[in-house]
Amino acid sequence: MNHIKIKNNEAIKLAEIPVINYSEFLNFNTALLSKEENHCVQYFGFRKNNLLRLICCMADDNQGIINISSSEISIDNNESYPSFSNIHLAFHCFEREIHENFGLNYTDHPWLKPLRFSFDRFNKNSTITNYPFRQIESEELHEVGVGPIHAGIIEPGHFRFICSGEQILHLEIQLGYQHRGIEKLMISKKKLIERNMLAESIAGDTVIGHSIAYANLWESLCDFKPSEDIQFARTIALEWERIANHTGDLSALCNDIAYQLGGSVFGRLRTPIINTFQMWCGNRLGKSAISPGVNNIPFTNTTAATFSKVMYAFQLDFMEMYDKMSSLPSILARLEKTGIVSKEQSTEIGMVGMSARASNNSRDIRKSHPHDLYHLFNHKPIIKRHGDVYSRTQIRKEEILQSLDYIRNFMDEIPSATEKNMDLNPPAPNMFSLSLVEGWRGEICHCAITDEKGELMLYKIKDPSLHNWLALTLAVRNNEISDFPVCNKSFNLSYCGHDL
Amino acid sequence: MRVLGLILIIITSFFFTGIVFRTKSIFSGRKGRSIFQPMNDIWRLMRKGSVYSQTSSFIFRIAPSIYFASVIIAIMLIPFGGQKGIFSFNCDFVFFAYILAVGKFFNIVGALDTGSSFEGMGASREALYSLLAEPAFFILMGSFALLTGYTSFSDIFISIHFGSYISYAIVALAAYILIIIAMVENSRMPVDDPKTHLELTMVHEVMILDNSGFDLGLIFYATNLKFAMYGAILANLFLTPGKEWFLSIPIFVVVQILFAIIVGIIESFIARFRMNHNSQFIFALTSISLIIFLTVLLMVGKFL
Numbered sequence: 001m002n003h004i005k006i007k008n009n010e011a012i013k014l015a016e017i018p019v020i021n022y023s024e025f026l027n028f029n030t031a032l033l034s035k036e037e038n039h040c041v042q043y044f045g046f047r048k049n050n051l052l053r054l055i056c057c058m059a060d061d062n063q064g065i066i067n068i069s070s071s072e073i074s075i076d077n078n079e080s081y082p083s084f085s086n087i088h089l090a091f092h093c094f095e096r097e098i099h100e101n102f103g104l105n106y107t108d109h110p111w112l113k114p115l116r117f118s119f120d121r122f123n124k125n126s127t128i129t130n131y132p133f134r135q136i137e138s139e140e141l142h143e144v145g146v147g148p149i150h151a152g153i154i155e156p157g158h159f160r161f162i163c164s165g166e167q168i169l170h171l172e173i174q175l176g177y178q179h180r181g182i183e184k185l186m187i188s189k190k191k192l193i194e195r196n197m198l199a200e201s202i203a204g205d206t207v208i209g210h211s212i213a214y215a216n217l218w219e220s221l222c223d224f225k226p227s228e229d230i231q232f233a234r235t236i237a238l239e240w241e242r243i244a245n246h247t248g249d250l251s252a253l254c255n256d257i258a259y260q261l262g263g264s265v266f267g268r269l270r271t272p273i274i275n276t277f278q279m280w281c282g283n284r285l286g287k288s289a290i291s292p293g294v295n296n297i298p299f300t301n302t303t304a305a306t307f308s309k310v311m312y313a314f315q316l317d318f319m320e321m322y323d324k325m326s327s328l329p330s331i332l333a334r335l336e337k338t339g340i341v342s343k344e345q346s347t348e349i350g351m352v353g354m355s356a357r358a359s360n361n362s363r364d365i366r367k368s369h370p371h372d373l374y375h376l377f378n379h380k381p382i383i384k385r386h387g388d389v390y391s392r393t394q395i396r397k398e399e400i401l402q403s404l405d406y407i408r409n410f411m412d413e414i415p416s417a418t419e420k421n422m423d424l425n426p427p428a429p430n431m432f433s434l435s436l437v438e439g440w441r442g443e444i445c446h447c448a449i450t451d452e453k454g455e456l457m458l459y460k461i462k463d464p465s466l467h468n469w470l471a472l473t474l475a476v477r478n479n480e481i482s483d484f485p486v487c488n489k490s491f492n493l494s495y496c497g498h499d500l
Numbered sequence: 501m502r503v504l505g506l507i508l509i510i511i512t513s514f515f516f517t518g519i520v521f522r523t524k525s526i527f528s529g530r531k532g533r534s535i536f537q538p539m540n541d542i543w544r545l546m547r548k549g550s551v552y553s554q555t556s557s558f559i560f561r562i563a564p565s566i567y568f569a570s571v572i573i574a575i576m577l578i579p580f581g582g583q584k585g586i587f588s589f590n591c592d593f594v595f596f597a598y599i600l601a602v603g604k605f606f607n608i609v610g611a612l613d614t615g616s617s618f619e620g621m622g623a624s625r626e627a628l629y630s631l632l633a634e635p636a637f638f639i640l641m642g643s644f645a646l647l648t649g650y651t652s653f654s655d656i657f658i659s660i661h662f663g664s665y666i667s668y669a670i671v672a673l674a675a676y677i678l679i680i681i682a683m684v685e686n687s688r689m690p691v692d693d694p695k696t697h698l699e700l701t702m703v704h705e706v707m708i709l710d711n712s713g714f715d716l717g718l719i720f721y722a723t724n725l726k727f728a729m730y731g732a733i734l735a736n737l738f739l740t741p742g743k744e745w746f747l748s749i750p751i752f753v754v755v756q757i758l759f760a761i762i763v764g765i766i767e768s769f770i771a772r773f774r775m776n777h778n779s780q781f782i783f784a785l786t787s788i789s790l791i792i793f794l795t796v797l798l799m800v801g802k803f804l
Contacts, residue, residue, distance in 0.1 A: 142617065142620075143617065144617045144618070144621070144700075145617065146699070146700065166621075166625075166775055166776070254771075256696075256698065256701075257771040257772055258689060258693035258695065258696060258767075258771055258772035259770070259771040260524060260527070260528050260695075260767065260768050260769075261527065261528060261768055261769055263528070264528035264529055264530070265528075265529075268529065328770065328771065330690065330770040330771040330772075330773070331770075331771045333771075333773070333774060333777065334771050334772070334773075334774055338774075480774065480775050480776060481621070481700050482700055482701040482774075482775045483701075483774065483775075484700050485696075485698040485700055485701055
């Protein structure tokens with residue numbers, strides 16, 4: 001056996017993961033990726049004595065399992081290894097991270113550039129100011145640099161365009177400005193509440209998604225089975241966050257094409273959703289709502305009544321606005337056939353989540369690796385075929401309606417709160433666990449390893465943005481440079497989720 | 501009395517963009533700011549000093565003033581009611597178009613002078629759109645000159661007769677062309693989005709990214725003046741000629757306010773065009789002005 005199969009949120013002994021030699025490791029994982037149902041959810045390395053231990057987690061969407069395999073290699077004598085990315089580009093971000101952190105050299109990596117400039121990176125000479133951008137030698141082409149200071153209110157990132165007149169030929173995105181060292185802080189901060197707050201601040205717009213991933217992961221390490229009311233609250237909160245963010249994105253999309261009515265109406269519609277969050281858990285973004293082992297936000301009949309009322313009013317206005325917007329020719333002219341990502345591209349670069357589904361690529365953790373209460377309903381991922389900005393707009397609307405339906409059906413049977421919260425045991429020693437959550441943007445993966453005393457030894461976080469930033473650079477190719485903002489907004493990727 | 505037109509245009513410029521903003525606010529469900537707020541902002545900017553980048557030369561410094569001066573000179577050519585403009589001579593509409601072009605030229609070289617990649621992009625877009633709008637304006641004015649036999653603004657518009665249905669049709673088409681030219685020249689929707697914060701999608705705004713303080717105030721105020729100027733052309737050319745001043749002043753004011761509200765409504769309910777559709781859209785104005793030209797040829801009997 002060269003690998004071990006686990007389920008989502010299943011903890012295993014670290015020693016149970018077989019260690020195989022690097023070439024077998026490479027062949028096994030790249031062979032898995034040639035099947036469409038498999039994709040890489042996490043691939044990382046850590047130092048073990050004088051060796052580098054690599055662990056690769058490949059999810060199988062059909063069977064709902066994750067194939068874990070590992071290898072140990074020596075890197076201290078400047079050895080080079082063949083790369084996974086040369087065979088499947090989807091590995092590129094993971095291998096760039098390993099190269100950046102440990103100095104692992106690859107013989108044939110196609111795009112070995114710094115990823116996020118972590119503080120303890122191997123090569124301290126590689127800094128954000130000397131990032132190796134792709135250069136052009138041409139009289140006809142010109143370069144446009146945008147950022148890192150954003151023109152509006154969002155986060156920093158540098159975009160370097162190579163244009164021929166108004167047409168974009170190539171875009172390179174350099175991130176890393178938001179690096180805070182969250183993975184290291186997760187280990188050095190010992191209190192549960194500190195870690196909870198760290199998980200909530202991985203990406204400010206995916207508070208619920210990341211804190212559920214963290215809570216589920218921690219509970220699996222502690223061998224704690226969350227009661228039904230805990231899972232119920234988590235599921236509702238996750239769908240509610242999806243509705244809030246999708247609505248906000250629709251508003252931002254309208255603003256970017258200068259459609260004022262849509263911008264203000266969708267913006268207005270997001271407010272009652274996040275205000276309901278405030279009423280339910282005390283924070284409009286859902287901070288401190290989810291923690292391991294307890295239900296901070298019991299869902300009662302009164303809460304359900306408020307939710308029904310908000311959802312009823314929301315859906316009426318939302319549909320009216322959306323119908324108006326989707327029937328305006330000037331809007332369709334901007335959205336249709338803009339920023340296309342084909343299905344082949346999306347599979348090749350390992351896209352996940354909503355934007356992958358807009359490119360006819362069914363990646364949905366809620367269906368393939370259900371967590372919390374998602375196994376109760378037969379979730380059907382919404383798929384769009386064209387992969388353009390309009391598909392990503394439509395998918396948002398349809399997912400909002402789907403989430404509203406789910407919450408409505410869900411509220412028919414509200415589990416009663418458990419009398420007494422069970423205490424969390426300390427995590428078991430030498431364990432490995434992995435948690436997948438379908439946040440509003442896509443698949444979130446948290447992964448943890450404990451040492452022999454049961455302390456956290458490694459905490460790996462993967463936000464869906466890590467894969468999907470490359471999709472943006474492909475989407476804008478051959479588009480007009482003035483369509484870049486609306487393409488960017490249609491993905492709405494997280495800078496800090498990528499930079500950690 | 502020749503200064504009456506100039507005075508009215510300056511007064512209108514104080515509240516024109518304010519009305520546009522207010523209309524947009526009301527249609528998006530907000531209360532909106534005072535209609536004099538844009539003017540307050542300009543006054544605030546005027547009292548500030550300017551910051552110049554070390555890489556820019558004297559061209560960047562003189563460009564805003566020349567741009568402003570060109571707009572003022574153009575306004576002086578506009579007739580009001582039965583009055584001629586402050587200047588009036590044969591073929592003054594050619595002078596009108598090219599004095600505005602001089603202002604625009606300096607705006608463009610000023611933007612190029614900063615060396616920023618954004619501003620060059622904006623400058624190229626602005627130059628392209630002005631270039632495409634120019635034939636429409638000249639075919640329109642040429643047709644009017646042919647119809648009336650005069651070649652100056654005031655003579656042309658004093659002697660245009662509204663007698664037949666066909667002349668109403670011509671005037672309606674001409675009004676449409678002038679409104680769209682005004683939108684293009686002032687960088688409003690659907691060609692340019694003046695509200696965006698995204699440099700990559702801007703046309704006019706991106707050219708003035710480096711301007712600050714007094715210079716920026718001048719540019720903003722010149723834009724307001726230009727808007728009021730096009731409103732004045734619409735009002736003076738078609739509605740007020742020959743009327744008594746106590747009729748023409750209210751007509752002027754009402755037309756200006758309606759024009760501002762129409763601009764606000766257009767901007768509230770549609771999305772901006774895709775950049776490559778803009779050229780097509782602007783060039784379509786030329787075809788419309790050709791229709792006017794052919795109709796005029798029919799009317800004067802030179803078309804066999």
